[in-house]
Amino acid sequence: MxxxxxxxxxxxxxxxxxxxxxxxxxxxxxxxxxxxxxxxxxxxxxxxxxxxxxxxxxxxxxxxxxxxxxxxxxxxxxxxxxxxxxxxxxxxxxxxxxxxxxxxxxxxxxxxxxxxxxxxxxxxxxxxxxxxxxxxxxxxxxxxxxxxxxxxxxxGRGEGVKLDDFPPFAARNAMFGAIEITRGCIYACRFCQTPFMSKARFRHRSVANVAHWARELRRSGRRDIRFITPTSMSYGTADETMNLAAVEELLAAVSEAMAPDGRVYYGTFPSEVRPEHVTPEALALLKRYVHNDNLIIGGQSGSERILQSTRRGHDVETVVRATRLAVEGGFVPNVDFILGLPGEEASDVEATVALMERLAELGARVHGHAFMPLPGTPFRDAPPGQVDDETRRKLDKLASQGRLYGHWKQQVTLAEGIASRRRPRAG
Ligand code: SF4
CATH class of the missing domain: 3.40.50.280 (Cobalamin-binding domain)
Structure with missing residues (x-):
């Protein structure tokens, strides 16, 4: 040896x-x-x-x-x-x-x-x-x-792992965290680094494996369990459809592993739900198992044109419907938005702020982010996200009413830093 x-x-x-x-x-x-x-x-x-x-x-x-x-x-x-x-x-x-x-x-x-x-x-x-x-x-x-x-x-390049082959945290070193149930993402939102880093397909951790680690987590004395996934309601599927049976199997197994007094957080921090996946059936399923009172929903823009150019794969009405259904289903919708997306004109910005205000009236909290031109994404060469004074005033008002949260102001500065460090592309 x-x-x-x-x-x-x-x-x-x-x-x-x-x-x-x-x-x-x-x-x-x-x-x-x-x-x-x-x-x-x-x-x-x-x-x-x-x-x-x-x-x-x-x-x-x-x-x-x-x-x-x-x-x-x-x-x-x-x-x-x-x-x-x-x-x-x-x-x-x-x-x-x-x-x-x-x-x-x-x-x-x-x-x-x-x-x-x-x-x-x-x-x-x-x-x-x-x-x-x-x-x-x-x-x-x-x-x-x-x-x-x-x-x-x-x-070479580090290959994509099979999640079941690795633990989700370091139990022996008492370092626990949210359990990654899915890696990679089939959606190709043009501002996002996830498909670039982990490929544009889903790799799911099996129910048995998640339950095993949930038991480890519970054995360590922790009551709360959270999950990492690019899109919470995509568990168990290979495409845009939902597989609610797979989600239910997962939540039932995790609930049992965390019993009798564990708390399951799903569709919320540190993950989110795509708006078209917020259906009455999905909400009823979540209500049966989860302890979170909020859902994080990706909205991103109030402009149809920008939703299309960013390849989000849903329209504005879907975001409004998701918000309504979530409220009716007993959840506070926390809806994510990105300010300063590439190609935005004044009318697109107005549409986004108007949607934020509309969702706030429906009972949502809106989460503001500033667009960052992230390396590896199709938008890597785009200008950093800016927020004009008029929009700032409207956002500050929403924040003062407790309807808007997020670090969008700091992200404007971070976005400028990312843009200033990038090298011009050859050719
Ligand atoms: S923003 Fe979300 S849905 Fe879109 S590619 Fe990234 S992880 Fe996937």
């Missing part, structure tokens, strides 16, 4: 990368060949630095990891620089992954990471740690990229 080097994996466990790390830590702790790898979850940069230094001084080979979306890339890059400047000569392998690293590998590597994971990270991280343990070259890992003489070298 090859003797193992002691390895410490230090994960920058901060929002929003911590969601990916809860899953990836599960992939590491469930691999018997990595049983000796020690995992650390520092929640701020000072603790991260102290942990990295302490493990390096103890003689471990240290891997420090970051995961981020495009909106948090700048903050992660800045943290990396801050950490590197304080290592005082210690050798630490600094790695990154996630959707931004996958879409913008050169930009991410130029920020100073030693190597990055491209695509889904479960297999790549396992292989990389096994290599580090054996003293082999981590850059030979499948699915990673690095810089050689300033040029990108990429060794």
């Amino acid at each position: 090859v003797p193992h080097r002691p390895v410490s994996l230090v994960l920058s466990y901060q929002y929003p990368g911590k969601y990916a790390f809860t899953v990836l830590a599960g992939a590491v702790e469930s691999d018997p060949t990595l049983a000796d790898v020690k995992l650390f979850f520092p929640r701020d940069r000072e603790t991260l630095l102290a942990t990295v230094k302490e493990r390096a001084d103890a003689g471990d080979t240290v891997v420090a990891a970051w995961s981020f979306y495009s909106a948090s890339f700048a903050a992660s890059a800045e943290e990396l620089t801050w950490v590197r400047e304080r290592l005082e000569g210690r050798s630490v392998l600094c790695i990154a992954g996630g959707v931004h690293a996958t879409a913008e590998p050169l930009q991410t590597l130029h920020a100073g990471f030693d190597l990055i994971a491209i695509g889904e990270g479960e297999h790549s991280l396992r292989e990389l740690l096994a290599r580090v343990q054996r003293g082999d070259e981590p850059r030979d890992t499948h699915g990673v990229a690095w810089l050689k003489d300033g040029k990108l070298v990429q060794h």
Whole structure:
């Protein structure tokens, strides 16, 4: 047997990368060949630095990891620089992954990471740690990229995993989170990174597997269970249709696993429901099993033209109907909107604000986002979302009435940052 080097994996466990790390830590702790790898979850940069230094001084080979979306890339890059400047000569392998690293590998590597994971990270991280343990070259890992003489070298792409093959969280390290029941999305909304990162098809975790992890969660003393999916009511289907029998089988199994006093949250944070899936039958089914009093519904725009150009796959009336039905079905609809979508003219913006006001009158809360031109999406080269003064005034009024919430103002700034960092496309 090859003797193992002691390895410490230090994960920058901060929002929003911590969601990916809860899953990836599960992939590491469930691999018997990595049983000796020690995992650390520092929640701020000072603790991260102290942990990295302490493990390096103890003689471990240290891997420090970051995961981020495009909106948090700048903050992660800045943290990396801050950490590197304080290592005082210690050798630490600094790695990154996630959707931004996958879409913008050169930009991410130029920020100073030693190597990055491209695509889904479960297999790549396992292989990389096994290599580090054996003293082999981590850059030979499948699915990673690095810089050689300033040029990108990429060794394949991390393949799409079968969700049942991996735990949804890291139970042994007591790091729990929402259970990912579906990865990838068949809808191709042009502003969204999900189909780019995880392919335009659904991969579902099986009912038996979800129930197994729900029991683990309950055994740990937790009462609440939540789910990650691109579209909650698409569970068990391969296309746009709903499979309510599959959703019911899932909710029944989870309710039993969490019994007697568990609380099941479905169709709400951190996931949402597409508006055309809000039907009386779907609502009645949810009412039988879930504890949430609200549903998060994707509305996105009040302009038919913009809904079409973004390929949302539904119209305005469907959003209004979903709101009405949700209220009648006993849920508070929280409807998502994106402000400043590409191609919007004044009349489109007016239509969106008018729809927000109309839904608020029907009993909805509206959730405002600013459009971000995300790398990897068809809209990556579009201008960042802007919100004009008149629209701001109307939105502030809705917010003062408690009908609007969200970080759209901060996102306007983040969107400008994303646009300012992108390179012009060749050709
Ligand atoms: S916005 Fe939602 S429905 Fe559209 S592609 Fe993204 S995850 Fe799928």
